[in-house]
Amino acid sequence: MLFDSFTFLVFFAIFFVIYFSVRGTLRHIVLFVASCVFYMWFIPKYVLILFLAIGIDFYAAIRIEDAATARGRKRWLLIGIVNTCALLFIFKYYNFFITNLNGIGGLHIPYWNIILPLGLSFHTFQSLSYVIDVYRKKVRTERNLLVYANYVMMFPQIVAGPIERAGQLIPQLRSLAENPVNQSDFAIGMTRFSYGLFKKMVVADNIGPYVTAVYNNYTHHTGATLLVASMFFSVQLYADFSGYSDMAIGIARALGFRFNENFETPYFARTIAEFWRRWHISLSSWLRDYLYYPLVFSFGSLSKFAMYASTIITFAVIGLWHGANWTFVIFGTLQGIYMIAGTVTEKMRAKFVDLIRLSKLPRVHHAIQMAIVFLLFTFSLIFFRASSISQAWAIIMKIASGISIGAVNVLDTNGFTIMCVAALILFASEFFVFRKYSFDRIHDGRRGGLASSVIAITSVALVLSLGFWGGASFIYFQF
Amino acid sequence: MLTIFKKTAIAIILFIFLDRILSFAFMHIIFDNTISGESGGTINYVIKKDSHPDFLILGASRAKHEIDPSVLPSLGANGYNLGINGNTVLTSSLILDILLRNGVKPKTVLVQTDLSDFTDDSRQKTLDQISRVYPYDTPLIRSYVQSIGAEEEVKYFFGLYRLNRKILDVGYNFLKRNSIGAIDGFVGLPEIAVPPDGSWAAANYIYEGTSTTALALEHMQELCNENSIDLIVVFPPFYNNVGYNKTQQEIMMNDLKKHGLKIMIDLSDIAKTPGLAGADNWRDALHMDTAGAEKFSIILNTAIEKLPEGDRNGQ
Numbered sequence: 006m007l008f009d010s011f012t013f014l015v016f017f018a019i020f021f022v023i024y025f026s027v028r029g030t031l032r033h034i035v036l037f038v039a040s041c042v043f044y045m046w047f048i049p050k051y052v053l054i055l056f057l058a059i060g061i062d063f064y065a066a067i068r069i070e071d072a073a074t075a076r077g078r079k080r081w082l083l084i085g086i087v088n089t090c091a092l093l094f095i096f097k098y099y100n101f102f103i104t105n106l107n108g109i110g111g112l113h114i115p116y117w118n119i120i121l122p123l124g125l126s127f128h129t130f131q132s133l134s135y136v137i138d139v140y141r142k143k144v145r146t147e148r149n150l151l152v153y154a155n156y157v158m159m160f161p162q163i164v165a166g167p168i169e170r171a172g173q174l175i176p177q178l179r180s181l182a183e184n185p186v187n188q189s190d191f192a193i194g195m196t197r198f199s200y201g202l203f204k205k206m207v208v209a210d211n212i213g214p215y216v217t218a219v220y221n222n223y224t225h226h227t228g229a230t231l232l233v234a235s236m237f238f239s240v241q242l243y244a245d246f247s248g249y250s251d252m253a254i255g256i257a258r259a260l261g262f263r264f265n266e267n268f269e270t271p272y273f274a275r276t277i278a279e280f281w282r283r284w285h286i287s288l289s290s291w292l293r294d295y296l297y298y299p300l301v302f303s304f305g306s307l308s309k310f311a312m313y314a315s316t317i318i319t320f321a322v323i324g325l326w327h328g329a330n331w332t333f334v335i336f337g338t339l340q341g342i343y344m345i346a347g348t349v350t351e352k353m354r355a356k357f358v359d360l361i362r363l364s365k366l367p368r369v370h371h372a373i374q375m376a377i378v379f380l381l382f383t384f385s386l387i388f389f390r391a392s393s394i395s396q397a398w399a400i401i402m403k404i405a406s407g408i409s410i411g412a413v414n415v416l417d418t419n420g421f422t423i424m425c426v427a428a429l430i431l432f433a434s435e436f437f438v439f440r441k442y443s444f445d446r447i448h449d450g451r452r453g454g455l456a457s458s459v460i461a462i463t464s465v466a467l468v469l470s471l472g473f474w475g476g477a478s479f480i481y482f483q484f
Numbered sequence: 485m486l487t488i489f490k491k492t493a494i495a496i497i498l499f500i501f502l503d504r505i506l507s508f509a510f511m512h513i514i515f516d517n518t519i520s521g522e523s524g525g526t527i528n529y530v531i532k533k534d535s536h537p538d539f540l541i542l543g544a545s546r547a548k549h550e551i552d553p554s555v556l557p558s559l560g561a562n563g564y565n566l567g568i569n570g571n572t573v574l575t576s577s578l579i580l581d582i583l584l585r586n587g588v589k590p591k592t593v594l595v596q597t598d599l600s601d602f603t604d605d606s607r608q609k610t611l612d613q614i615s616r617v618y619p620y621d622t623p624l625i626r627s628y629v630q631s632i633g634a635e636e637e638v639k640y641f642f643g644l645y646r647l648n649r650k651i652l653d654v655g656y657n658f659l660k661r662n663s664i665g666a667i668d669g670f671v672g673l674p675e676i677a678v679p680p681d682g683s684w685a686a687a688n689y690i691y692e693g694t695s696t697t698a699l700a701l702e703h704m705q706e707l708c709n710e711n712s713i714d715l716i717v718v719f720p721p722f723y724n725n726v727g728y729n730k731t732q733q734e735i736m737m738n739d740l741k742k743h744g745l746k747i748m749i750d751l752s753d754i755a756k757t758p759g760l761a762g763a764d765n766w767r768d769a770l771h772m773d774t775a776g777a778e779k780f781s782i783i784l785n786t787a788i789e790k791l792p793e794g795d796r797n798g799q
Contacts, residue, residue, distance in 0.1 A: 011635040025485050188487050195492075419523075419653045426652060462499055466506070469644035470651050 006046040008252040009206055029182045033151045043160035051122040055158055061088045062132040063153045066139040070146040085136035093129045097121055101329030123482055124164035126326055128157050130291055135171040144171045152178045161256040165249050165481040167267040167287035177262050194259030196457040197444045201251030203464035208244035208427045210473035212237045218416055227412040228403040238390050239383045240428050245480045270440045275374035277343040292319050317341040332388045339385040423471055507643025514658045515619055521657035522568045523650035524619045530564055531586045539563040542576035543596030546720050550772050553668045555781035558788045559592050565669030572601040574613045574697045577704040581624045592714040599733055605695035618646040672774030673767040680766045686729040691736040702743040719752040723766040728752050749787045757783055
């Protein structure tokens with residue numbers, strides 16, 4: 006069930022009425038059943054995999070807390086981690102692993118013909134963080150299976166995040182039974198949902214067909230067309246994923262839950278490091294806490310080498326998290342290289358800016374920095390979007406061979422115009438409004454109700470008049 | 485919770501009110517005065533231009549780029565090519581219905597179609613076609629919307645949705661409305677040096693006699709009969725016969741006769757038009773260039789001249 010479908014609207018309306026009509030354990034049951042229905046709408050049998058992951062980590066966490074010795078705690082932590090990672094490996098990375106093994110060893114190990122369960126990477130990471138946090142004594146073990154199941158598979162975030170931490174979400178779920186109806190939460194949530202719908206249907210879905218058409222026939226297109234398509238893909242990816250996050254956070258808010266932010270206008274970041282603090286925050290912070298820091302400390306000293314090596318490994322894992330393909334690993338590794346290069350050249354760049362007196366024009370300087378970050382990220386996304394390294398390389402070579410604005414093929418003039426206008430509206434609203442004000446701040450400010458209504462109504466009006474109603478799936482559903 | 489429901493209901497009512505105002509204003513101030521472009525402008529042009537043309541040409545890009553009204557004297561001197569890229573006979577039938585409702589009554593309607601129009605009867609294909617004429621609101625369009633399902637009916641209720649993805653296109657054409665000269669709708673394609681790609685084939689086409697498009701063509705014939713209009717259905721050729729499937733074409737022709745279609749000119753086999761076989765007549769495998777289109781229009785005119793008198797509704 007897609008958030009931007011009519012089916013979801015009907016589902017949510019029915020669920021909302023039932024959810025707020027019941028209290029106590031029944032409310033937990035309603036949320037759990039609704040989450041099952043939502044997830045099973047795609048491929049019903051895969052809910053069993055989800056139940057298995059929930060069962061493993063629920064039990065492992067209890068055993069960690071109940072273990073009398075440190076060794077026992079560590080053993081159950083390992084059991085939880087290994088089993089959860091095994092699920093991820095089997096369903097997501099097995100064929101990738103076999104491909105490489107067959108390639109290196111000249112073997113003929115058969116592949117497993119299986120479809121990746123939706124959102125597997127998201128809920129396995131959510132489960133893992135819970136087990137690790139219980140081990141680190143950061144959170145109390147949840148002994149109510151229904152509460153824990155809702156933590157992992159609560160429908161707004163089950164398919165594509167945000168990856169919520171147990172310490173943030175489980176206490177909210179524990180008090181779910183008494184959670185009163187809150188008109189303000191509902192209004193903020195629905196406003197945010199509408200804005201997410203605009204990002205997805207007006208921006209991402211209008212751009213998607215153009216990017217697909219160009220990338221699928223990249224040999225027939227000029228470097229200029231490929232560059233334009235690549236830049237638009239950056240916009241599409243942001244609008245698609247942050248749109249989904251807005252919808253997920255909005256729905257959760259309407260139900261009274263506070264989710265963490267997942268994006269904070271990342272394309273206005275002035276360095277790659279800042280960019281990654283604002284892009285897919287729930288994943289980057291997850292990997293920072295559970296991979297980067299342990300890696301740095303595992304080197305034994307806080308040397309530059311330890312930090313650089315940990316950075317590269319962490320970003321390579323971020324790439325691999327996205328998909329079982331070397332293209333994603335390159336995408337991630339490039340981010341690591343950008344980060345290190347940014348650190349190494351920081352002083353040199355500052356001197357250069359002073360030398361050319363750009364520091365006296367801060368706005369121009371910031372705009373240039375934002376453009377550079379955008380272009381660097383766009384370059385790495387060529388690997389993200391391409392189906393193979395050779396395709397990505399061919400595209401880069403075509404772009405590098407020369408660009409002429411007149412050689413841009415817009416394919417469909419009307420469609421291209423809509424894309425450009427949609428992207429402009431998105432960036433203008435992000436720059437002038439959402440860069441400075443959160444949905445909460447807008448709603449709580451002077452005439453906040455009116456401002457929220459204007460955002461919601463304008464978003465829905467744009468969806469109706471400019472939206473692409475082709476029912477395109479979300480890009481991050483495949484991860 | 486009651487407050488939430490009340491406020492939600494108020495928001496929905498307000499939105500419907502706003503939707504009505506915005507769409508009404510756009511339709512009456514901008515859309516109705518737009519006379520070019522494929523989002524309804526060319527239809528408006530025909531409505532405003534002449535309510536009694538000798539003939540109208542309907543169809544897809546293969547009509548728009550291949551049939552020159554000025555080379556069809558057998559149908560009269562006053563004709564207009566209303567071919568729109570991507571249209572099938574389903575859209576053509578809806579356009580004819582819109583024109584008739586607006587008082588446009590041509591003597592002859594020449595509709596271009598192909599076997600491929602009758603091979604995909606998916607709900608999505610029907611939706612893609614009917615949404616092309618959405619700014620207009622007729623009982624026939626509504627009946628198709630109903631057949632698509634409740635979701636589409638809800639969306640169609642909103643005026644802004646009926647303008648979906650057309651606002652910018654219409655707005656642009658509205659701004660340049662004063663620069664439109666006298667035109668007959670025909671757009672010739674310039675020739676290209678690269679020979680067309682003739683590698684794909686229509687071997688997998690299977691004609692569906694109960695498809696929405698076949699029934700739409702039947703309805704078109706009924707509309708023409710009711711209004712004493714001659715309907716001529718034309719099947720143009722493809723370069724290297726890439727879109728031609730002899731067996732399925734014959735099945736289709738026989739079935740369309742059973743559907744009540746009276747006049748059909750089947751030129752889909754390139755062997756029937758040997759003068760068009762050369763690559764120099766083609767822009768791509770589907771579309772002739774201007775030179776090819778002029779030749780084809782002359783061939784079509786001769787074929788119309790040869791039609792038996794009894795086949796026409798005799799205006």
